[in-house]
Amino acid sequence: MPPRRASALLLMLPLLLQLSASRAPRARALQRSSPRRASALVRMVFDAPAAEELRDARASPAAPGADDAGELERFFFDRVEVFAKASPGGAGALSSVMGRPAGGNGGNGGAVWIECDASLNTLTHLQGARFVSGRGADANARASGAFGKDAVLRVPPNCVVAARDRNETLGTLSTHGERMCVLVGGLGGKGNGESGRPDRCTPPGGASSAWLSVQMTLVADVGLVGLPNAGKSTLLRAVSKARPKVADYPFTTLIPNLGVCEGERYGLEPGAFSMVWLDIPGLVEGAAAGKGLGLAFLRHTERCRVLLHLVDGESSHPDAELLTINRELALYSPQLAATPQAVVLTKADLPHVADGLDLKLGALAAAAGHGRVMAVSAADGSNVRELLVRTRAMLDREQRRQAAQSNAG
Ligand SMILES: Nc1nc2c(ncn2[C@@H]2O[C@H](COP(=O)(O)OP(=O)(O)OP(=O)(O)O)[C@@H](O)[C@H]2O)c(=O)[nH]1
Numbered sequence: 001m002p003p004r005r006a007s008a009l010l011l012m013l014p015l016l017l018q019l020s021a022s023r024a025p026r027a028r029a030l031q032r033s034s035p036r037r038a039s040a041l042v043r044m045v046f047d048a049p050a051a052e053e054l055r056d057a058r059a060s061p062a063a064p065g066a067d068d069a070g071e072l073e074r075f076f077f078d079r080v081e082v083f084a085k086a087s088p089g090g091a092g093a094l095s096s097v098m099g100r101p102a103g104g105n106g107g108n109g110g111a112v113w114i115e116c117d118a119s120l121n122t123l124t125h126l127q128g129a130r131f132v133s134g135r136g137a138d139a140n141a142r143a144s145g146a147f148g149k150d151a152v153l154r155v156p157p158n159c160v161v162a163a164r165d166r167n168e169t170l171g172t173l174s175t176h177g178e179r180m181c182v183l184v185g186g187l188g189g190k191g192n193g194e195s196g197r198p199d200r201c202t203p204p205g206g207a208s209s210a211w212l213s214v215q216m217t218l219v220a221d222v223g224l225v226g227l228p229n230a231g232k233s234t235l236l237r238a239v240s241k242a243r244p245k246v247a248d249y250p251f252t253t254l255i256p257n258l259g260v261c262e263g264e265r266y267g268l269e270p271g272a273f274s275m276v277w278l279d280i281p282g283l284v285e286g287a288a289a290g291k292g293l294g295l296a297f298l299r300h301t302e303r304c305r306v307l308l309h310l311v312d313g314e315s316s317h318p319d320a321e322l323l324t325i326n327r328e329l330a331l332y333s334p335q336l337a338a339t340p341q342a343v344v345l346t347k348a349d350l351p352h353v354a355d356g357l358d359l360k361l362g363a364l365a366a367a368a369g370h371g372r373v374m375a376v377s378a379a380d381g382s383n384v385r386e387l388l389v390r391t392r393a394m395l396d397r398e399q400r401r402q403a404a405q406s407n408a409g
């Protein structure tokens with residue numbers, strides 16, 4: 001499907017959903033909604049430009065220029081649907097002590113809360129999840145029942161939460177620790193101790209449930225930069241469900257690709273490595289002055305906390321190429337130059353790349369001025385697990401540093 005038509009369809013999606021929801025009988029809205037599988041795919045909505053325009057730009061030596069960057073804004077959305085249920089209250093008790101009504105009250109059912117957690121950056125932990133709070137305990141002859149435990153759904157910052165079947169936005173959570181109650185549990189039934197009438201208990205409140213839709217704008221944690229053909233898209237395919245085109249000619253990638261890493265592919269703990277990686281078109285010498293395709297996309301990389309600088313293992317001068325791209329990053333923005341970087345020599349499965357690997361890595365470390373240098377092969381997966389572990393550690397360090405900085409400020 002042409003990208004423009006796909007983007008138009010995606011933009012119409014909320015309208016279509018609203019139309020179908022408005023036809024549904026009101027009674028069906030919250031309680032009787034049928035389960036639907038949460039989408040595991042990251043959706044991307046492109047507003048401009050069309051891929052053909054970028055293909056034309058590829059042929060031109062100085063395009064697109066800095067002035068075009070505003071038009072190239074992109075939005076990346078991730079969305080899941082989760083089932084949530086707040087449980088009923090417990091029953092009140094009928095009893096008497098020395099002839100006086102003394103039955104305790106039932107406990108309230110737990111509520112369902114949504115809480116913003118800044119350590120999260122994707123919705124993968126919510127896929128297929130159900131959130132059910134604890135039921136309020138029944139009272140006994142002498143004591144009231146305990147309250148049910150609340151269910152808490154943790155989401156990353158900038159999430160919009162909606163009641164799916166009513167197509168109604170419930171709210172947006174933006175800052176760490178912010179909370180929103182989306183379903184309240186049933187009240188506990190009153191025992192006869194409260195009413196004062198020996199035969200009088202009030203019934204407990206019932207459960208309430210809803211399918212919640214959670215949508216966030218994805219912000220990439222890790223940017224993949226490097227010359228064309230370095231193997232950026234191949235690596236993204238190896239670690240995520242993203243399916244960018246891969247080919248043995250430069251500028252295969254024309255638009256950015258986003259993928260959520262799946263560490264479990266490499267025997268790592270599921271969910272713990274769900275970083276968002278961004279693959280941008282290859283950068284070339286002169287990129288900061290508008291040459292090639294990369295300039296318009298460097299702005300997205302600027303928001304990444306960590307960069308993986310991919311260097312083609314087949315290159316005869318990997319250290320010189322590393323310096324060339326780093327120079328362009330610095331010319332583009334001092335912030336980008338200061339972003340923590342690891343250097344990844346690609347295609348290590350090829351015998352001529354593996355030959356003299358230590359020397360090549362040593363030269364790269366000397367050029368980079370740090371030891372965060374390693375060789376990987378996205379083709380046979382060697383060292384990719386190690387790369388994920390190291391990248392996660394770098395990201396965690398950077399998150400802690402940024403949190404400490406914002407606390408101090
Ligand atoms: N043998 C081998 N080939 C690889 C590996 N990674 C990438 N390649 C090959 O290198 C070529 C370029 O790979 P891409 O992933 O398209 O490179 P890229 O950096 O995304 O290139 P651009 O999109 O043009 O910037 C393709 O032919 C890939 O098959 C690897 O680990 N081993």
Ligand SMILES: [Mg+2]
Pocket residue numbers: 232233234244245246252253279281
């Ligand atoms: Mg590519």
